Amino acid sequence: MTFKKSRLSAQHSNNITEKPEQPTDPWAIFRALRDAHTYYGLRAGQLQTLQAMLSFLKPGQGETVFASNSELCRRIGGIDERTLRRHIDRFVKLGFIQRHNSPNHKRYRVSASDGTCLSFGLSLAPFFERAHEILETAHQHQQDKRDRLFIHKRILSQLARIDEDQGASDLTAEFRKALRRKLNLTEYQALFARLADTMAEMSTAVDALETSILSANDGQNARQLSMSKKISIDLEREAINEPPKIGLLTNVCEEACSFSQHPIKTWNDVEAHARTLAPMMGINSHQFQAAREKLGVWKASSAIFILLQMGSKVKNFAAYFNSLTVGIHAPKFNPESLLNRMAQRTVVGA
Template sequence: MALTKPSIEIAGASTAPNSTTSSTTDIWGIFRALRDARSLFDLRPSHIHTLQAMLSFLKPGHGETVFASNYSICQRVGGIDERTLRRHINRFVELGFITRNDSSNRKRYRVRSSNGECISYGLSLAPLLQRASELVALAQEIEHNRRDQIFLRKQILTKLAQLEELNHRNPFIRDARKALRRKLSLSEYRALLAGTDAEFELISMEPDAPETMTLPANDGQTVRHQSKSEEERKDLEKTPADPLLEPQLLTSVCDQAASFTTNKLRNWIDIANHARTLAPMMGIHPGAFEKAANAIGVRKASCAVFILLQFGERVRDFGAYFHSITLGQRQSQFNPAALIKRLAVASIHST
């Protein structure tokens, strides 16, 4: 934010102590920076109006002290009562933007000696001017965040529109649009965008998705028999998964996870312990893994870790996808047995 005219010379007088007579500052540029960053200091619009009124009493070349009476300031603000004015001034003093230089009778004025020394009694705005760089930097950061939030929001809306074309009944779309009604932080926008990306990835991992038709979920089928009736697909989804979730099958199919240990994974206890070791390495928080284990069972949560690692580069954000299929919208659709079947068939046909 450029500092432009009009400017106020920062000096009580040419011979005042601790004054910088040679420098000038755009006091209204500083005011606008504080106005834009007021939320960081818990300032309300009424505080900003009071500060604006006080700044209007400063004159170029006459220093940074406000000599106007409380009555004059109240009138310039718009007729606020004096108690409100005092509260506002106290708040600026607490924040270090104003210092009081009180005279013995609480009047505001300036006195000079015969040799030119000057003493100013009033409300000094010198601290505000000295923090110009800080306030401008904060205002710029807020503006950058605002622009980034708009950019991320547009990306999310575009992806949601694409998801609606694929399946307008997807509950994720409804929840995402509901979240967008609120004023989100930059980190919340990024998380929502990651979740939207995860939806696309998870759709591509579904057994009936077109791009994954080369991985049929039925052991009795080959790549040449990719088509299945709706009845067969429903029967497959109703088939209990436990017979397919044997430790030997999981470790042989998901060899990427198994390659990260020199110990043999003989049972589900070994697999669960290894999954807990792999999760942080993949960006999955240990607490998220334990929550998933409590929600869907430790076997299913461990399978999720092994399967996601096996998919490798097809998964952009392991943490987001793990949360979605174990704790999020895709929890009920996550079928480790079917995915392991597809991976096993894909491995056979690739050799």
């Protein structure tokens, strides 16, 4: 439905003179506004009011609604006049409607013989004048919605990969909890970037750990050799089934032992102390238990001691722990080999 332009007299410059209509389908504009209603802060009831008002417009009869409040209420579906006035006030505030009140507050139109009109009612001219803005906003809103859905699915896909490699954890649960909130595009992008950083840390955890325990005296050549290998020599070896000597663990991992109030003599002592240290490192009991069930108590506990000995060289204890114990590197995690190399470093450094 389009609207034919009315002739205007130059002598009528006030806002109650009927303005030319915009040659745009009003229902196309309405659908665009409906699609972008959250951008304008509109609710469903308010859109129904606008829809009813548009239904009173007739081709060639201008852009002003002359129906009374009672007629509008009936067409909307029986809302009360108080609610109707609130809806109209909202559209006036947004700049989509102008009130042109007559002296007796009735809504009507009078015409001169030359075709000039004076209209008293609810003018939807601003709504039509902003057609381009509304259509563009709706298009951008749809693009934004598609991008948000795309990133949402990408995050879920990455979380599924983490769960498949390492099992469910508090890390993935935290991201899924964030996804339950209503996020804007910027927040989705930030969440995805954070997840990508976390996965990068986890994928390079073993390489970074191996690099960090090389002797400083080995020089640049040894560092480059370690960085050139996607999987370290130690991890390529089949993991042994026997635990290292406790003396090797306690002598190398002095940092972990310094927090113990009692001598560590058995693997039960090691496990008990590892469970005490884990929360201090951001590793919760569920992660430790999952590692224990997959690799056994001595490997899970050794990982805690070894990572703590690395100190500031490890950026994210929880991510590294998962990668070593329940991730793709877990089957070849060899604590004894790592401890021996750390011991050699200590001797060379001395």
